[in-house]
Amino acid sequence: MIRGVRGATTVNRNNGEEIVDKAHELMIDVINQNRIKPENVTSVLFTVTEDLNAAFPAKSLRLLEGWTYVPVMCMREIPVPQSLSKCIRVMVTVETSLDQLEVNHVYHYNATVLRPDLKK
Template structure:
């Protein structure tokens, strides 16, 4: 099996719309993504963060850019489409990466209240601790 571009997804929620709360949530999510998947920042094609409209204190990409070796990763922030009754203060991440790993080896962490978004994935029900 050769190199493929794979997508790794994850989501979490922030406790409030503050720089500190968003930083904590994004850091926890990226820690989970990196600990559960063999991510080398040099192999990342791009990463997109989406946030619900109630989060605007800081860009998640700015937090990701502070991580070791993430300075040259192409990052993008977007606002998630609003759907009445949807999960509030939600941060989603989609990382596209060049990897040798098969799809079955990719883990998509859904943390905090975002666990409810994908209850069908077993990782979504397991607590994360670095």
């Protein structure tokens, strides 16, 4: 079955190193909590809020062994008034045997407010 696995994190400032580090940390948790293998991934889409432009969060995937050929893109989030700032979101489209209720969507730092219904 093809599933979408979501995640989000926040950074403290628009700094390239922090953006890549926090995206990397997020991806490690998304991968581990959902037993994702790169060869089963269709694509990875990152978005960032308009206040982040110091680095592509997709660079974080290139730090992971085996993820060299996984298609990845970065986009800008819709600038909705009063929305969470300094936020990086990800959608991993993956072939998995997990049922929809077994998928672990991962939210770090201030991004936990985005989906309080998923807190375990």
